[in-house]
Amino acid sequence: MGAVLVYVDQVDGAVRKPTLELLTLARRIGEPVAVHLGPGAEVAALVLAEHGAARVLAAEAPEFAEYLVVPKVDALEAAAKAMNPVAVLVPSSGEGKEIAARLAVRLGSGIITDAVDLEAGVDGPVATQSVFAASFTTKSRVTKGTPVITVKPNSATPEQAPAAGAVEPLTVAFGDAARGARVVSRSPRESTGRPELTEAAIVVSGGRGVGGAENFSVIERLADSLGAAVGASRAAVDAGWYPHSNQVGQTGKTVSPQLYVACGVSGAIQHRAGMQTSKTIVAVNKDPEAPIFDLVDYGVVGDLFEAVPQLTEEVKTRKN
């Protein structure tokens, strides 16, 4: 079976869930070989092996953190040349997509981004994508070179599949471009303690109807009662009520949780693009004509400041 390179997305050595999803998808098309860049490979290898990584290629260099994108491309290129893989899979973050794209140029390959599913095909892996604001589903294939495919979070359920996962050093020679774009300073964001938006099983979002930054506590309280992540529509983010990192929609995050709770969100196309593949959708909105109601499994036409706190209390009561 051919090797499938899986780029490991990690924060301070902790492997993020989308990487485990990629390992699960990679097993459908070949033998997963993880590529881990930065410190902590030995620890990461344990969880990578548990999820099917036959080998873990590891490289450590200050360049990976101090310079943007290109050092990681150099490393993946070295791994691709060493392994001659049948495919390269990268998680669909902003940086992940750019790493994948530059790698594809170097390998003379085509690239598919934002796959939501992946299966083996007669002529190589077939990627499912959700396009035109999720109004169409396509199946595509890379027709030239080693397929390079980026995969969105929540595209598969990580499966345990113990494999050897031995750590092997990967030798990387950085090219001239590697030190071209420098990180001058980094300020970490304070953690909210809530689940990551794209990985959460439940997302509670607030929109224009929330009416102000201070009112977002109503949304947060419901989210916390459900153990959910908090999202916001573009209108709410543009108004400065909630951070852009929580924006759901075309220019923010795409989420596909088990349950999406839209509060005071009208459901404009830009927002729908980011959430309409959610399994179950419910909404509270005072406008009965709001397009969000076309998507819902259950909708409440009413004042969110009445219905949402009542829902929060009821959730707490039922959970106890």
Add this chain to the structure above:
Amino acid sequence: MSLRIVVCVKYVPDATGDRHFAEDLTTARDAVDGLLSELDEYAVEQALQIAEAADDAEVTVLTMGPEDARDALRKALSMGADKAVHVEDDALHGSDVMGTSLVLARAIERTGYDLVVCGMASTDGTMGVLPAILAERLGVPQVTLLSEVAVAGGNVLGRWDGDTASERVEAQLPAVVSVTDQSGEARYPSFKGIMAAKKKPVESLELSDLGIDAGEVGLAGARTAVEEAAERPARSAGTIVKDEGEGGKQLAAFLAESKFI
């Protein structure tokens, strides 16, 4: 010396329209009105602000696309760009990101540049990888997905806001940048701007002007193929209730029934 800025823009089907696929599984461009991709307006805006802050600068707006794509160039010119380049060739139909980036990279080199500015993604393809590929092809640094950008002392500086951290980043010119929709509202063209745009030069180029073979681009040169496209089935109609005082409780009952609580 003049700062030469090239802004890459795309003419796309209106995202609020009913977009679909043509028979050859390329994006259908007939049924829905086209326009300058909204996310590219932010790129034009940032390019103009950088040019305004420089002693001497020239902003060229570049697109590849059919005849109608000229509308996108006109919009950017009416916002304040100085001139435009339009690459138009029948052989370009069906180009994927590799073909498109090859054409744009050659046209950028031909125009001459110190800084290339792009939007964060197109609103139709939504890949968001073109700026990185341009940097790879041009052999210059990339600083992308910036919510703040400026040029000073031969460097481009910016701020990138990620999920777990914000970073200040910089690179030496020449470089490729992309800016997000958080970089600042794009200006509306003034009446004067619209009138002035009519007199601004728009250069038309074909593949032969760029030394590109027809086989390298379009459907023929594409390295990816869409094999199936199916409309997502409409979601089945849900239950809608009017809140008569028990709306929150009713919703909770639904969530309990669906095993979420």
